[in-house]
Amino acid sequence: MKASVFITLKSGVLDPQGKAIEGALHGLGFEDVSGVRQGKLIEIELSETDEAKARADVERMCERLLANPVMESYRIELSA
Amino acid sequence: MKASVFITLKSGVLDPQGKAIEGALHGLGFEDVSGVRQGKLIEIELSETDEAKARADVERMCERLLANPVMESYRIELSA
Structure with a gap:
């Protein structure tokens, strides 16, 4: 069985890496992007x-190693 | 519209970070995991x-900034 775990920062948490990607996308001419989160x-x-x-x-x-439950939330998808 | 981009290393590419996570999971007693990729x-x-x-x-x-098409593949999901 294969598991995919998606770990994202909770919505109130600052995401400087996402902001940097957003700035770079704007610089490349993709002006209509916002709210980039990594x-x-x-x-x-x-x-x-x-x-x-x-x-x-x-x-x-996830609770013990993969995610930081204070700042991050996670979603698990399983497939055979 | 919201886009989620999933970027993964191509299958032949070494993933030391995934290997480190796998080792840590084994150390925590999760012996039945393998093939961890980040x-x-x-x-x-x-x-x-x-x-x-x-x-x-x-x-x-993705082609211009988000992914490295030499080593990584990507999948895009869109939602309203």
């Missing part, structure tokens, strides 16, 4: 085949 | 409302 995408292969167990495992990985 | 997720707000034009714009942003 997050992380982590892909994991699991030998677990039960979807509920795999999801619970990945949630524990 | 990518980027970039969210962009566009004032463009036409989906085809928005997609073409975001593809140009």
Whole structure:
């Protein structure tokens, strides 16, 4: 089973990297972009085949290592 | 219109950051994980409302700034 974890900064948290990308896009002539935010995408292969167990495992990985729950939120997608 | 861009390293490209995450997960007792890869997720707000034009714009942003087409591939998702 394959898990994709999408980690994004919570909406109130300043994102200087996103701001830098936005400025660079403006400089390249893409004037109509705004609200650029950069997050992380982590892909994991699991030998677990039960979807509920795999999801619970990945949630524990997020809480313990992958995300900072103070500043970041995460979303998990599983596929066979 | 909101665009989410998922940028991942191509499959043959070494991913030391993914390997480091995998090692840390093993150290925390998550023994059944493998093939960990880290990518980027970039969210962009566009004032463009036409989906085809928005997609073409975001593809140009990827080619010119967001992704390194030699080592990375990208996938674009648009939502209203």
